[in-house]
Amino acid sequence: MDLKATIKTYFKENSDEIRNRMIVLITEMVKEKTVNVVSEKLPEHPYLKIRGEEYRVAEIVKRELDKNGIEYDEFARMEGRPNVIGKLGKNINGKRLLMPGHMDIVPAGEGWDTDPYEVVEKDGMLIGRGTLDNKGPLASIMVAAEILKKLKIDEELNGQLMIAALADEEAEDPDGIDYGIGYLMDEKLIDPTYSIIPDIGENMKSIDIAEKGRTVFKIIATGRQAHGSTPERGINAVYMMAKLVNEIEKMKFDYEVHPVLGHPSLNLGEIHGGAAPNIVPGTCMIYIDIRSVPGMTKEGVIKQLKACGDKVENGKFEFQVMSWKEPHAIEPKNEVVDVIQKYTKEILGFVPEPMGQGGGTYAKTLTLKGVLAVGWGPGDDEAFHVANEYVEIQQLVDFALLTCLCAIDLLQ
Ligand SMILES: [Zn+2]
DSSP: HHHHHHHHHHHTHHHHHHHHHHHHHHHHHHHHHBHHHGGGGGGGGTTTTTSSHHHHHHHHHHHHHHTTTTTEEEEEEEEEEEEEEEOOOSSSTTTEEEEEEEOOOOOSSSOOOSTTOOOEEETTTETTTTTTTHHHHHHHHHHHHHHHHHHHHHGOSSSSEEEEEEOOOOOOOOOOOSSSSHHHHHHOOOOSSSSEOOOOOOSSSSEEEEOOEEEEEEEEOOOOOOOOOOGGGGGGGHHHHHHHHHHHHOOOOOOBTTTTTTTEEEEEEEEEEEEOTTOOOOOEEEEEEEEEEEEHHHHHHHHHHHHHHHHTTTOOEEEEEEEEEEEEEEEEEEHHHHHHHHHHHHHHHHOOOOEEEEEOHHHHHHHHHHHHHEOOOSSSGGTTTSSTTTEHHHHHHHHHHHHHHHHHTTOO
């Protein structure tokens, strides 16, 4: 019998069991507070010994992989923050498809109607921190792997499907050290041909093929402190910065409109200056967040910002690049997009369309390393990082089926 027909029949005949299996798995994973924050914020979360504590969910993932006889690798840059990669299919010389979910979550925050770590089922939805981002989709791909194994379809694959539970997606420390996908790729611990990352929402209706770059700049204006009663003796750094801010607001980026990503953006997100009303502020600092489109370079952006500084008479500014991530975009027509569109149309009756976004996912890291990677997955995009986060159970079941079909197609 045709493998894809076997899978479809299995999902049809066992839909209740698959659904329940997923709920049990998600409920167990959501109980684990794998909260990832930057080091500076760690003291606000006394239940955490280290950032993320992804090992808590990794234990569940490994137990399930063992139970189902699925081989896996475990890689950790530091103890307590492992990455677990389940492997289906023996032919590592064939194509390799990576389906990663992340185990860390953002803090629960305020405003919940129920306990964020106790999953509640309501009107076909699962509510709880991480149900969508990203433990629900992770459970969905784990169940897909279980079924492929159970039906022995893994033995028919002419390549390898990697079901990955990864660490460190939600927060980046200023040191830039990555414990998840960046670590795995930098150390060449995995070498995927393709990747589908279920971490964008859009209810499977869009495929993320492009993401803007992200740069954070810190700009410091330096004046001279003086007593507040004799401002003429000082140089007010806040006034100086105000003039620069004015210029930055008027600044037009040098770029070409990207067909998918459109225009770059700039946000002045923080301003700090001064210590007391009776002191002329000696320094003032701003942080700006720039989302760039392909064609824009770090050097080009710095040059433009400095030109703004030059327009401020007697201005003294220091420009620091806090982080720089390149924009990326792949061709909207490719074999991964093709299979996603083909099977989503067949199973769900609509065709997901390629799109670009301003945020960054694993797709960026992978694409910049030469992997054909797209973002695509279940869930409402409004449910990310908010109180009462939710995901529709049926979408997770559908996504598991589509995962199986896409994997079979790409790896045969
Ligand atoms: Zn996420």
